[in-house]
Amino acid sequence: MDIQVRVWRQSGPTDKGRMVTYDVKDISPDASFLEMLDVLNEKLILDGDDPIAFDHDCREGICGACSMVIDGTAHGPEKATTTCQLHMRHFKQGDTIDVEPWRAAAFPVIKDLVVDRTAFDTIIQAGGYITAPTGAAPEAHATPVPKKDADLAFEAATCIGCGACVAACPNGSAMLFTAAKVAHLGLMPQGQPERDTRVIDMLQAQDDAGFGGCTNMGECSQVCPKGIPLTLIGRLNSDYRKAIRKQV
């Protein structure tokens, strides 16, 4: 199939950047979106142009590296799908597809479609961990976890930290990401000692990083490649309220 892509080109953090149109010919409908960009990049290199920079790693939908807003939707039109798992058969012959980087002050563009997601690491460093002695893995039955809690925690833990929630949020908020991390640790017995300080510190780190405030629009959950439920934000707010009350 033959398509056109309009891609955000920005040579570096200080460049102003612009959308540039490219023709892509003879793409297999079974190619992934990233493979389509690979083909385009090979052509650009042969022509002596600068290839389009984009993040990618596992290409299996589990690493959270790929990060593109495709036709205005983070990770493209397919639900619960990362860009690398999005296939060209979901587009039509002759389509013009707009490709842009995540847009957020906290995610500055490094080059073209690559953004700096250090802000997420800062949030994790503020409390997205448990303090436990290292060494051999503990005996699995030593700490019983109710099945219901384990399932909920696992659902939250499927967050791959790609940042699509921020890219989609009309407020540029990182609430779904932080909520997923707070829930996944807060539901487990191992996460209890730091439950209160975790939610307070992670929210503070999120606000300090320049993300917007949550107004419960629900865009984040719609684009999340892992389908992290919006209800986790309610859980985060509940944890936050209880933690603040204990502090007073």
Add this chain to the structure above:
Amino acid sequence: MAVTGFLLVAFLYVHMIGNLKIFFGEETFDHYAHWLRSIGTPLLPEAWYLYIQRGVLTVAVIGHIVAAVILARRARLARPVKYAHRPKVQGSYAARTMRWGGVIVLLFVIYHILDLTTLTLNPHGVTGEVYRNVAEDFAPSRWYVTLFYTLSIVAVGFHLRHGLWSAVRTLGLQSPRGEIYARATALVLSVVLVVGYLSVPFAVLVGLVD
């Protein structure tokens, strides 16, 4: 946002129940309006309660607006470069129109106070003759007032449909399973409020209140 919002919704409900007394006739309605001035007496001097309530509501409105401005400003700062291609937000119409809907509601509240509290813009405008003030205000010849009132109340309804549910979530009051109940409750409360408020001008329009 959530705390001030809840205060304002509580007032809206009390206000609506008061409005519905108009269906019990002129004497009952005017008597109810006079009673409002005497709440809290003799502990409080005449009309003090009313001014305390007005003070609390004004503070709540200002707090609500300040919080909204802070959120809107943060949102703007959080995305300095806009998307070139951005389809309509997938969230509900109510969620999308919170900010501009809020501005419309504020303008309406200002008009409403000038109309039926200070009576500056009221066609009858006699203090104490509350029933007549309302009946003349929504007379069929003044259809544009009724139209503006209707649009504003519908805007309030949309504002609450997202606002009520969002406030419950912001305060972290609902269990993850309560999501669907919270949404349904917000919808029902908003619809009841809209119907309750609109019943008055439409009753005037069809001659039920004259």
